Structures are given as C-alpha cells and as structure tokens.
Amino acid sequence: MHSLETDCRTVKQKLDSDQNFVLLDCREQNEYDHVHIDAARLLPMSEIQERIGELDDLRSEEIIVYCHHGMRSLQVASWLSQNGFTNVKSMQGGIDAWSCEIDDTKPRY
Numbered sequence: 001m002h003s004l005e006t007d008c009r010t011v012k013q014k015l016d017s018d019q020n021f022v023l024l025d026c027r028e029q030n031e032y033d034h035v036h037i038d039a040a041r042l043l044p045m046s047e048i049q050e051r052i053g054e055l056d057d058l059r060s061e062e063i064i065v066y067c068h069h070g071m072r073s074l075q076v077a078s079w080l081s082q083n084g085f086t087n088v089k090s091m092q093g094g095i096d097a098w099s100c101e102i103d104d105t106k107p108r109y
Helices: 008-016 029-034 045-058 071-082 094-101
Strands: 022-025 063-066 088-091
Touching (some): 063 071, 063 094, 071 088
Parallel strands (some): 022 063
16 A cells, blocks of 8 residues: 555544544546545645645645545645645545445445
C-alpha cells in the first residue's frame, strides 16, 4: 500500500465513529449520480485545479479522496499534498472496493 493510501474498512470505521474528516469524491458528476458514499463531497478531478479554493479552509484537516478504483484518487491525494494539504489519503480500491467489502447495496460499474 502506498503511503498516501488507506483502506475502505478504515474509512468506514471513521464514518461510524463520527470522526472529523472530509470524504472527497473525485469522480465525475454522472458517476457520483450513479453511486456514491452518502457522506462524500463531490469535487471532480477534472475541476479540482480551478476549484482548489473551495478546499482552502481544509488544508490541515484530514481529507480522504476516493474514485472508482483508486487510481484517480491517488493522483488527487498526491496533488493535494504537493499543494500544501498536510493530511491527505486516497481510499484504496475506490467505490468498487467499498461495494464489495462494505456496502453491497451500492451498484458496481
């Protein structure tokens, strides 16, 4: 596992225990509309450079990014950490792993 990664079980534990962190979905709107984790905030990878200001108040907060399989979210997590965000992780396996391991009511695609 990459140092910027966490697994979906850890993310689920954080949600269940009401830990204070931001769950960021970096997929596109149509993917989010199809399936997403309820607590997530959508900020597509394709728009993040223009919309980075929306995250300015979160630079020291814990941010966990997810996508479909974990590739885009790892790129976004890496980019955020290069841009001054100090506590960023990517959810390994993305929402596909979430559907398999955590919540099988979430459709896979």
